[in-house]
Amino acid sequence: MPQGSVKETLSKIDPLDIWRILKSAGVKYVKPILMDIHGRPRAELMPIDAAKDILTDGMPFDGSSIPAYATVNKSDFVALPDFRSIFIESWNSAKIVDVFLSVLDDSGKPNVLDPRNVLMQTLAELAAEGMYVKMGVEVEFFIVKENGGKPELADDGLYFEGRNSAVLLNPISKILENLEALGIGWSKVHHEVAPSQYEINIPVNDPLKIADMMTIYKLMARDVAGEFNLISTFMPKPFWGINGSGAHTHISIWKDGVNLFESKTEEATEQCRYAIGGILKFARAISVLVAPTVNSYKRLVPHHEAPTRIVWGYANRSAMIRIPYYNKRVNRIEYRHPDPSMNPYLAFTAMIKAAVYGIKNKVEPPAPITDIAYDLKGVPETPVNLGEAVEEFAKSEAFNFLPSETAKAYVEVKNQEWSEYSAVYNWKETWNVITPWEYERYLKAA
Numbered sequence: 001m002p003q004g005s006v007k008e009t010l011s012k013i014d015p016l017d018i019w020r021i022l023k024s025a026g027v028k029y030v031k032p033i034l035m036d037i038h039g040r041p042r043a044e045l046m047p048i049d050a051a052k053d054i055l056t057d058g059m060p061f062d063g064s065s066i067p068a069y070a071t072v073n074k075s076d077f078v079a080l081p082d083f084r085s086i087f088i089e090s091w092n093s094a095k096i097v098d099v100f101l102s103v104l105d106d107s108g109k110p111n112v113l114d115p116r117n118v119l120m121q122t123l124a125e126l127a128a129e130g131m132y133v134k135m136g137v138e139v140e141f142f143i144v145k146e147n148g149g150k151p152e153l154a155d156d157g158l159y160f161e162g163r164n165s166a167v168l169l170n171p172i173s174k175i176l177e178n179l180e181a182l183g184i185g186w187s188k189v190h191h192e193v194a195p196s197q198y199e200i201n202i203p204v205n206d207p208l209k210i211a212d213m214m215t216i217y218k219l220m221a222r223d224v225a226g227e228f229n230l231i232s233t234f235m236p237k238p239f240w241g242i243n244g245s246g247a248h249t250h251i252s253i254w255k256d257g258v259n260l261f262e263s264k265t266e267e268a269t270e271q272c273r274y275a276i277g278g279i280l281k282f283a284r285a286i287s288v289l290v291a292p293t294v295n296s297y298k299r300l301v302p303h304h305e306a307p308t309r310i311v312w313g314y315a316n317r318s319a320m321i322r323i324p325y326y327n328k329r330v331n332r333i334e335y336r337h338p339d340p341s342m343n344p345y346l347a348f349t350a351m352i353k354a355a356v357y358g359i360k361n362k363v364e365p366p367a368p369i370t371d372i373a374y375d376l377k378g379v380p381e382t383p384v385n386l387g388e389a390v391e392e393f394a395k396s397e398a399f400n401f402l403p404s405e406t407a408k409a410y411v412e413v414k415n416q417e418w419s420e421y422s423a424v425y426n427w428k429e430t431w432n433v434i435t436p437w438e439y440e441r442y443l444k445a446a
Contacts, residue, residue, distance in 0.1 A: 013083045015056040023048050027088065028095040032059045033215075034079050034103055035115045037068040037406075037413055038292070039343025040445065041215055045096070055081055059101060068409035069103075069113050077111070079103045085212045090181035091174070091220050098219075100212055112403035115345035119208055121403075122349045126356070131255045133352055134332075136204040137214060139340050140245035141234050142196050143167050143225055150439055151238050153196040154230055161191035171225050171232070172198060178220050184213045193305065194242040204250065207352065211344035214247075218340070222444070234340040235442040236291070237299040240434050244299030244306055247340040249348075250324070251275075252332040253355060260359070263330035268323060276312050276321050276333060277365035278358020279351065280380075283310045283320060283337060285396030286350040287382055288389035288414055290338035293446060294421045295438045297385045298431065299339060302374040307336045309373040310380040312365055318373035320382075337382070341446035346402065346410065353401035385427050387418040 022030070030051035033043045044061075046054065063069035063077040079101035089096040103114035110117040126132060144151035155167045168191065176189055179200070189200045202213050218234055225232040237244035252261045253275060260271035268276070279286075291300060299306045307320035312333075315325035322334045338347055357363070369376065383389035390411055393399060399407050421427075424437055 015081070015083070016052070018081075018083055018086075019048075019052050019055050022097055025088075026095055027097045029097070030054065031089075031096050031098045032079065032081060032101050033098055034059075034061070034066075034101040035215070035343070035345060036066050037113070037115065037343065037346075037409055039115065039215075039341075039345065039347075041219065042066055043098075055099070058104070063103075067413055068406075069111075077103055077105075079114075082116075085209070087182050087212075087216045089220070091178045091224055098216060112405050113409060115343055115406075116208070116211070118402060118406055119211060119345040119349050122352055123206070123208060126352070129255075131253060131356070133207050134204050134252045134254065135207045135210045135348065136250040137202045137210055137344075138199055138246070138248040138250075139202060139214065139217065139234075140192055140197060140199045140247070141221065141232055141340060142194070142238055142245065143171055143198065144196055144231050144233055144238065145229075146231055146443075149436065149443075151231065151233060151443060153239070155191075156195050157191040158195075159191065159193045166228075167196070167230070171228050171230060174224050174227075175200065175221050175232075178224065179217065182213075182216060182220070184217060192243065192245075194239070197243060197245065207348045208345075211348055214340075214344050231444060233443050233446065235438070235446045236293065236296045236339040236341050237434060238439075238443065240298070240432055243304045245340055246299070246306065246336060247338045247342060247344075249335045249338050249351060250332050251335060251351060251355060253352075253359070259331060261330065261332055266328040266330070268330050271359050272323075272330065272333065273365055274358040274362050275355035276358065277363030278354045278356070278361070279321060279333075279335060280310050280312065280365050281358065281363055282350075282354040282396065282398040282401075284380065284383055284389075284392045285398035286347075286354060286393065286401070287337065288386070288393045289350045289410075290335075290342050290347045291382075291389070292343065292347075292386075292414065293341045293442055294386045294417065295434070295442050295446070296339050296341060297383065297389070298434065298438075300337075300382045301432075305336075307373065308382050309376050310382065311369045311373050311376065313368040313370060313373075316369060316373070319369060320373075323368075341442065346406070350398065350401050354398065385418075385431070386414065387422070387427075390414045390418060 312321035
């Protein structure tokens with residue numbers, strides 16, 4: 001945040017009041033959560049009485065044991081609870097409350113290596129200009145069986161499958177119940193194109209809330225599937241030959257209470273076009289943020305509804321950016337590049353910065369396409385693999401969308417990830433094979 005510290009931001013809320021409310025509600029355990037650079041939650045569990053000091057003074061932790069936070073000689077950190085993001089784990093009987101944290105540096109200011117702080121600062125900078133962003137995310141995922149560390153399909157359903165199945169009636173219905181109980185809500189759920197694949201929409205909200213909700217949703221969906229001896233996996237491409245999973249992100253940008261993308265005609269507004277221009281301009285560079293794993297680039301191949309051509313169009317699901325065009329009404333864009341393995345805090349930051357860059361610099365995109373994008377020749381394409389994506393980001397102006405320390409750390413961990421894969425496999429020989437390395441790394445953790 002550009003002014004003051006997180007502590008000042010939260011000073012209007014009495015932590016002891018929060019603690020008393022939680023205790024009176026029957027909460028037995030508190031799980032403070034901070035996010036690592038991959039977008040994975042890190043947490044510890046403590047009894048509600050022991051959590052009083054944490055809720056009041058923050059949680060000390062060893063930053064050197066979390067990737068990219070610190071070296072061992074400068075490793076003592078404190079993270080303060082953000083009482084705007086509290087979720088009671090409705091899906092289990094342990095009565096646990098999850099509280100998101102914001103990490104401070106040794107001067108009491110937000111640590112820029114905390115992904116939540118990066119997104120918070122981006123939103124605060126926009127707010128200072130009278131602007132804010134609304135987002136919603138379509139989270140696709142698979143519910144699978146596991147056999148010897150590899151996934152197996154759990155159903156043979158089709159897109160909009162109407163037959164009831166054990167998967168649809170049991171884990172999916174319980175996931176929906178808990179989305180509502182968590183206060184996340186849901187607009188719809190349906191079986192996706194691939195067998196065992198589902199999509200649940202997280203309704204429109206502030207980007208920070210959407211990122212927190214996506215994190216909690218993934219935790220919950222994994223736990224619920226486990227109750228049925230199944231796995232909810234957010235690995236982008238768990239099976240070759242069928243659709244992978246995306247996290248299509250709907251975006252609108254507002255200024256002084258007006259939606260800049262809301263059109264009174266059947267065409268995109270000028271500001272909407274410029275935002276599209278900005279995202280397309282930086283699409284190759286921010287690919288490493290929105291499609292951050294080795295496995296992500298096995299999803300980004302022609303067909304299977306994954307975008308490979310950096311183009312846009314109205315109602316065109318083969319394009320990277322689609323303008324939803326129901327009843328020929330334009331009020332938002334859908335960015336189809338991201339997948340559910342992304343760190344939403346860093347990915348949302350990049351999306352917002354690219355769109356705002358486009359608006360401020362009046363970046364006119366190419367003409368919208370009406371053809372199937374995969375058939376187009378001579379247009380920019382997504383990076384071939386994670387290694388190429390890291391290179392694109394490192395040399396791009398988009399590198400500056402993140403604080404320099406964060407961008408450098410991100411490049412380092414992603415280069416390491418690519419190096420580890422490349423030490424075992426040749427990409428040209430395995431681009432169309434899902435390897436054991438990927439299953440071990442991403443099946444349960446992406």
